[in-house]
Amino acid sequence: MQELVKINNLSKKYRKNSFYSLKDVNVTINDGDIIGLIGKNGAGKSTFLKLITKAINPTTGSIEYKGQNIHQADNVLEPFGIMIETVFLPYLSVIDNLNFYLEIHNKTEYKDNIKNTLNLVGLWAHRNRKPADFSFGMKQRVALAIALVTEPSFLILDEPFVGLDPVGVSNLIDILKQWASKRQVTMIISSHQLEELESLCTRYIFIDQGQLRKAFNKNVALMEIQTTKLSDDLIKTLKQYGQTVEYNAQNNKIVISKDISQKDLNNLLLILTQAQVINSISNNNSQLKGFFDTEKG
Structure with a gap:
C-alpha cells in the first residue's frame, strides 16, 4: 500500500502544562487503512487528532500528507472529512448548516448528498430544527453529517458512534466499509466502543500517557x-x-x-x-x- 501520512517525532506540550500531552510519536498511515485510535481518557488521543487536522501546531516533529508538511502548506487537508469538535452554527437549522458548509468550502456540487447523509445519521426528520437545543448525541450527529457529506477520501472521526441508535451504528459501519472497499477511503476513528471498532478497523494505534505504546494490525x-x-x-x-x-x-x-x-x-x-x-x-x-x-x- 502507498504511504499516505508520515508522522515523525511528533510532540505537543501546552504552555500551561509542565508535561507533554504527546511525546515523540512516530507512525505511518497507508492509503486505505482504517485505523482505530484507542486509549484511556486523557491519554493524548484528542491532541493527536487535533495535530493531524491542523487545529493546533506541534511543539516538535512533523506530519506529512503525500509528502507535504501539513503545517507548512495551504489547503493540504482539502480531501479530508473531519469530526473532532462541533463545528456547526447552533442557530442555523441542520440543513442550513450543511448548505452553509458546502458553500463556504466551494463544494456545492455535493448538495445532492445532503438528504442521504442526514438519513444515514438519523437527522432528516430534524433537518429544519436548530442544533442549539439538541442533546449531546444529536449534536454529534450534526458534526458527523458535515464530515461525511462531501464523500471525502480521508476521514478523521472522534467518537462517531455516540448518539446513534443500534440501527444507525450498523448503517454507518456498513457505509464506511463500502467507502473503504470501493473508494479506498482512509480513516482514523477514535472511539471507546471497542466492538464497533473491531467490526470496522484494519489497524490500531494505542496511545497511553502521551506515548505511542503500540501500532498493530487487526x-x-x-x-x-x-x-x-x-x-x-x-x-x-x-x-x-x-x-x-x-x-x-x-x-x-x-x-x-x-x-x-x-x-x-x-x-x-x-x-x-x-x-x-x-x-x-x-x-x-x-x-x-x-x-x-x-x-x-
Missing part, C-alpha cells in the same frame, strides 16, 4: 488460555510462535491468534497439556479487550 484472537505461572522455559517456547501467541505474565493469560497454523496450534496445546499448566480455555472475540488486559500494570 488480528482476531482464536482463544484465550488461563494458566498457572509458567516457567522461563515455557515462556521461551511461547516466544517461538511469534505474533500468533501473546503471553501476559501478570495475569497468566495466553492469547492465541486466529492466524496460527493448525500444526502450531496442536503442538502448543500438547506442550501446555503435558506441562499441566492449563486452568481454562475460552473463545475470545475481542482483540482490543484482550489487548487492554495485557497492557495493565
Whole structure:
C-alpha cells in the first residue's frame, strides 16, 4: 500500500502544562487503512487528532500528507472529512448548516448528498430544527453529517458512534466499509466502543500517557488460555510462535491468534497439556479487550 501520512517525532506540550500531552510519536498511515485510535481518557488521543487536522501546531516533529508538511502548506487537508469538535452554527437549522458548509468550502456540487447523509445519521426528520437545543448525541450527529457529506477520501472521526441508535451504528459501519472497499477511503476513528471498532478497523494505534505504546494490525484472537505461572522455559517456547501467541505474565493469560497454523496450534496445546499448566480455555472475540488486559500494570 502507498504511504499516505508520515508522522515523525511528533510532540505537543501546552504552555500551561509542565508535561507533554504527546511525546515523540512516530507512525505511518497507508492509503486505505482504517485505523482505530484507542486509549484511556486523557491519554493524548484528542491532541493527536487535533495535530493531524491542523487545529493546533506541534511543539516538535512533523506530519506529512503525500509528502507535504501539513503545517507548512495551504489547503493540504482539502480531501479530508473531519469530526473532532462541533463545528456547526447552533442557530442555523441542520440543513442550513450543511448548505452553509458546502458553500463556504466551494463544494456545492455535493448538495445532492445532503438528504442521504442526514438519513444515514438519523437527522432528516430534524433537518429544519436548530442544533442549539439538541442533546449531546444529536449534536454529534450534526458534526458527523458535515464530515461525511462531501464523500471525502480521508476521514478523521472522534467518537462517531455516540448518539446513534443500534440501527444507525450498523448503517454507518456498513457505509464506511463500502467507502473503504470501493473508494479506498482512509480513516482514523477514535472511539471507546471497542466492538464497533473491531467490526470496522484494519489497524490500531494505542496511545497511553502521551506515548505511542503500540501500532498493530487487526488480528482476531482464536482463544484465550488461563494458566498457572509458567516457567522461563515455557515462556521461551511461547516466544517461538511469534505474533500468533501473546503471553501476559501478570495475569497468566495466553492469547492465541486466529492466524496460527493448525500444526502450531496442536503442538502448543500438547506442550501446555503435558506441562499441566492449563486452568481454562475460552473463545475470545475481542482483540482490543484482550489487548487492554495485557497492557495493565
